[in-house]
Structures are given as structure tokens and as C-alpha cells.
Amino acid sequence: MGTMTEGYEFYASETSYFSGKVRAYLRYKRIPFVEYLNTPDAYRTVILPRVGWPVIPVMVTPEGETLQDSSDIIDALELRFPEAPIYPSTPKQRLAGLLLEVYGDEWLKIPAMHYRWNKNYDFAIGEFGKMAAPELTGEAQREAGLKISKPYAGALPFLGVTPKTEAAIEKSYEGLLGELDKHFAVYEFLFGTRPSIGDFGLVGPLYAHQYRDPASGELMKRIAPNVARWVERMMKPPHPKGGEFLARDEVPETLIPVLARMMREMIPVLVSTAHHFAKWVAETPGAKEGTEPIPRAIGTHMFTLEGARDSRAIFPFDLWMLQRPLDYIASLTDEEKPRAAELLAAAGGDTFLDFPSFPRLTRKNFKLALA
Numbered sequence: 001m002g003t004m005t006e007g008y009e010f011y012a013s014e015t016s017y018f019s020g021k022v023r024a025y026l027r028y029k030r031i032p033f034v035e036y037l038n039t040p041d042a043y044r045t046v047i048l049p050r051v052g053w054p055v056i057p058v059m060v061t062p063e064g065e066t067l068q069d070s071s072d073i074i075d076a077l078e079l080r081f082p083e084a085p086i087y088p089s090t091p092k093q094r095l096a097g098l099l100l101e102v103y104g105d106e107w108l109k110i111p112a113m114h115y116r117w118n119k120n121y122d123f124a125i126g127e128f129g130k131m132a133a134p135e136l137t138g139e140a141q142r143e144a145g146l147k148i149s150k151p152y153a154g155a156l157p158f159l160g161v162t163p164k165t166e167a168a169i170e171k172s173y174e175g176l177l178g179e180l181d182k183h184f185a186v187y188e189f190l191f192g193t194r195p196s197i198g199d200f201g202l203v204g205p206l207y208a209h210q211y212r213d214p215a216s217g218e219l220m221k222r223i224a225p226n227v228a229r230w231v232e233r234m235m236k237p238p239h240p241k242g243g244e245f246l247a248r249d250e251v252p253e254t255l256i257p258v259l260a261r262m263m264r265e266m267i268p269v270l271v272s273t274a275h276h277f278a279k280w281v282a283e284t285p286g287a288k289e290g291t292e293p294i295p296r297a298i299g300t301h302m303f304t305l306e307g308a309r310d311s312r313a314i315f316p317f318d319l320w321m322l323q324r325p326l327d328y329i330a331s332l333t334d335e336e337k338p339r340a341a342e343l344l345a346a347a348g349g350d351t352f353l354d355f356p357s358f359p360r361l362t363r364k365n366f367k368l369a370l371a
Contacts, residue, residue, distance in 0.1 A: 101201030160312030
């Protein structure tokens with residue numbers, strides 16, 4: 001790759017979960033980029049013509065290619081900027097990193113959305129107003145914020161955020177903060193002095209929603225000051241393109257409770273999602289031909305969190321993300337497999353070694369499709 005004359009165009013927002021994940025990555029890698037706010041104008045002139053639907057973050061490369069979805073953006077840029085890879089090369093660290101990316105990306109939406117819309121509502125409306133109507137002020141801007149934020153606030157029950165589960169969500173999230181706080185009291189990042197794909201997965205929710213929204217930010221700084229400091233390191237990397245992963249493929253003991261929490265909370269949902277998705281594909285003739293798009297949600301199922309039970313939507317996208325660690329496990333050599341198995345056993349994640357099969361997913365034209 002020759003040197004880039006122009007930077008990358010990054011369409012994003014400070015309030016956006018996945019923008020935070022990619023922005024932290026761009027800063028760590030020192031990739032030249034210019035950030036543009038996702039204003040109505042940006043949607044009209046760049047995002048909709050290129051992607052076909054309203055979404056951020058979106059990246060336009062110096063060659064004019066469009067990248068969308070945080071994992072796809074990061075993977076495309078890792079190929080272009082291979083120095084200081086964020087994927088560890090050893091089995092335990094790499095697998096743990098991929099698992100924590102899935103957890104951060106797909107499961108921590110639950111506490112992130114609960115805290116934003118149930119604890120930081122006025123702040124969130126104000127932020128959405130600034131994006132929707134930068135030219136307006138005061139009440140008019142707030143009205144615009146209310147209008148644009150309706151679908152976000154309205155998504156809570158689909159994620160399983162209901163009066164029945166709110167106390168459990170807070171208990172789980174505060175438990176996670178406690179576990180991460182112990183880890184970051186000792187380590188700069190998940191696996192040493194270099195951030196990994198797992199760090200980037202976790203920083204999406206933990207920065208945009210939980211650190212930056214005022215009530216959640218106050219909670220984090222009070223009960224998990226080491227997590228707040230880790231978020232600050234992720235957003236202002238102390239050694240860009242530097243740092244090391246721990247020697248001998250070490251996954252610190254302090255991360256086992258975090259992985260065990262993921263296994264306990266998320267695996268039953270992923271297994272159920274795999275079964276429902278296989279059934280949906282079998283019963284949807286157009287799915288295989290590609291005439292029937294894969295919906296964002298395919299019905300609902302029950303889930304349990306810290307003893308509370310309720311229903312939530314079944315999201316096929318979770319399986320696309322899950323393919324990343326599953327494909328990695330499948331790629332391991334006979335010598336490497338036992339090390340991955342040892343990590344999974346320690347975290348109570350044996351299910352991953354024999355995960356129920358489901359129809360393979362890919363992304364075509366920035367949308368989920370059967371491979």
C-alpha cells in the first residue's frame with residue numbers, strides 16, 4: 001500500500017455505540033480520517049446513496065469505496081494498516097477477544113439502551129436534537145430530537161428492557177463493571193498494553209452510552225474508576241500503534257469472570273437464536289433464493305438475566321457476529337484446539353466447541369443475507 005494522500009471520511013456521531021468502537025480503533029492505528037456528523041444532509045448526500053438505508057458509522061475510503069458495519073470497517077482497515085495488529089495471533093487471547101467483541105457489540109446493547117433512555121433521557125434528546133437540526137436552537141431543536149429518537153427509545157422492549165427486567169439489567173451491568181474494574185486495576189487493556197478487538201467491542205457501549213451520558217458516567221466513575229480510565233485510554237491511546245499482548249498467550253484470571261458472565265447471560269440466547277433461525281430459513285422459501293430479505297428480527301423468545309425472565313426479539317444478526325469466533329475455533333490446528341477448549345471450559349463455555357449448526361450468513365449490499 002502506498003501512502004494515502006487523503007484521509008478516510010468517517011460518518012459518525014459521539015452518541016453512537018458503533019461509532020465509538022471504530023473511532024477508538026482509528027485513533028489507536030493513527031489512520032488519517034475526517035469525522036463528519038450524521039446530519040440529515042449527510043444521510044441525503046452520502047449515506048443513503050452509498051448504503052441504501054440510514055445507518056452509521058459509514059466509512060468512505062480515499063479510493064471512494066464504502067465500508068459499513070464496525071467489524072467490516074475494522075477488518076478492511078487491518079488489511080490496509082497491518083502494523084500493530086489488534087487481533088492476537090495466539091488461540092486463547094484471540095478467541096477471548098472475538099468472544100468479548102460479540103458480547104460488547106450485541107449483548108451490552110441491553111444495559112446501554114436501558115441507561116440511556118431510562119436514566120439519561122433529557123440529555124439523549126438534547127444530543128439527538130443537535131444532530132437532527134444543527135441549525136435550530138432551544139425548544140425547536142428539542143422537538144426535532146424527540147422525533148428522531150422515537151425509534152431508539154421505542155426499541156427497549158425488543159431488546160428485553162422492560163419494567164420486569166430493569167433491576168436485573170442494573171445488577172448484571174454493575175456486576176460486569178466490578179469484574180472489569182478489578183481487571184483494569186492491573187492491566188492497561190484486556191490482554192496487556194495493546195488494545196485488542198475485544199477492547200474495541202467493549203468500548204462501543206462503555207464509551208458512547210455509559211461513560212458519556214451523564215448519569216451513567218457518574219455511576220461508572222464512582223463504582224468502577226479503573227473502567228472509566230480504560231475508556232479514556234481507548235479514546236486517547238497512550239501508545240498508538242504500540243504496546244504488546246501478554247506473553248505465552250496469557251488470558252488473565254481477572255477476565256474469566258467476565259467471560260463466564262457472557263456465557264451465562266448470552267449463550268442460551270444465541271443457541272435459541274440458532275434454532276429459530278434454522279427453522280425460519282427452512283419455512284421461508286424465498287430465503288434461499290434471496291428474494292425474501294432476512295428481517296431484523298424473527299419473532300421473540302424468552303431470556304433470563306439475573307433471575308428475571310421476559311421475552312425479547314430474536315436477532316439473526318447476532319449469528320453473523322457469532323460466526324467470527326466459531327470460524328476461528330474451526331480454523332485451529334490439533335495443537336491449538338485444546339488451548340481454546342481450556343479457556344472455554346474455565347469460563348463455562350463448552351457449548352462453543354459443539355455449537356448447534358445454523359444457515360451461514362454473509363452481508364450483501366450492506367444487508368444480512370444467506371451465504
